[in-house]
Amino acid sequence: MTAWREFEAAEPEFAQHVRTLFDARRHQTMATLRADGSPRISGIEMKFDDGELTFGSMPNARKGADLRRDPRVALHSATIDPVDGEEAKWPGEAKISGRAVDDGERFRVDVAEVVHTHLNEAATLLVVEWWTPEGGLRKVERE
16 A cells, blocks of 8 residues: 555656645544445545555444444545536546554555546546556546
8 A cells, every 4th residue: 555645756757646635624524434334425524644554433433333344444535516507617526545553543545546536628528537556647538
């Protein structure tokens, strides 16, 4: 797995786009796995702190218990709708997946994948850019 700072060093411009989307709103969405394997969605506040991506969990919160049992996690930036007629200005949305490491007071995310989904400049194609430690930065465009 990769610390956020390592991802930033590998792809600084892409990392800044993703971070801007996560920093744009106070609340984000996190997905964890329940004991029975079904997904759990929770609202969270996360932050980028000293090269790490971190978030907290109340002592008896279910999401924290989920992560202590199975550390796989996915984070989603706040989603905003494109303005009609100005779709090309839509900043898109970002997703980060990886493993949550319990550092006692907070969780730190070891990054496995980072995704930025947005429209092309003409607002005619959906652009999906993603990064993994193994594959680097890749991009596809879809109609």
